[in-house]
Amino acid sequence: MPADCLFCRIAAGELPAHKVYEDDAILAFLDLHPIREGHALVIPKDHHIWFEDLPEALATRVTSCAQAIARGMKRIYGVERVSMFYTGIHVPHAHAHVVPMHHIHDVTSLEYLKDGPEKFSAPPQLPPERMARIASELGETLS
Numbered sequence: 001m002p003a004d005c006l007f008c009r010i011a012a013g014e015l016p017a018h019k020v021y022e023d024d025a026i027l028a029f030l031d032l033h034p035i036r037e038g039h040a041l042v043i044p045k046d047h048h049i050w051f052e053d054l055p056e057a058l059a060t061r062v063t064s065c066a067q068a069i070a071r072g073m074k075r076i077y078g079v080e081r082v083s084m085f086y087t088g089i090h091v092p093h094a095h096a097h098v099v100p101m102h103h104i105h106d107v108t109s110l111e112y113l114k115d116g117p118e119k120f121s122a123p124p125q126l127p128p129e130r131m132a133r134i135a136s137e138l139g140e141t142l143s
């Protein structure tokens, strides 16, 4: 584990956190700067920088934990939806954000905000031939 990794230190118990869940491989704790009350982070205890590099079984455990937290958030906060996302921003140790969605733009993009915070704007569509090329290029990276 890198000695200077904040989340490795939290996972090792060297730094405090408001823990929500913990087992041998996974830790969930509250984000120190919550978008909404309950905003949690789910991390693998092992150090991996990017979510796409997580072993599949570990990624599944992070997702399963986030699902359980989401079901709890729906009960506690009465929200219709909970968002889960990886951004790779701030701490270079893969972490999934889990946020109860009280507003459509609690987790959003400038593209979706173009017509103001009460609207959910649809970004422009791309020409079909370009979409086909993009799908083909991405698909080729999977084979």
Ligand SMILES: [Zn+2]
Residues within 6 Å of the ligand: 001, 002, 005, 006, 007, 008, 009, 046, 047, 048, 092, 093
């Ligand atoms: Zn780490």
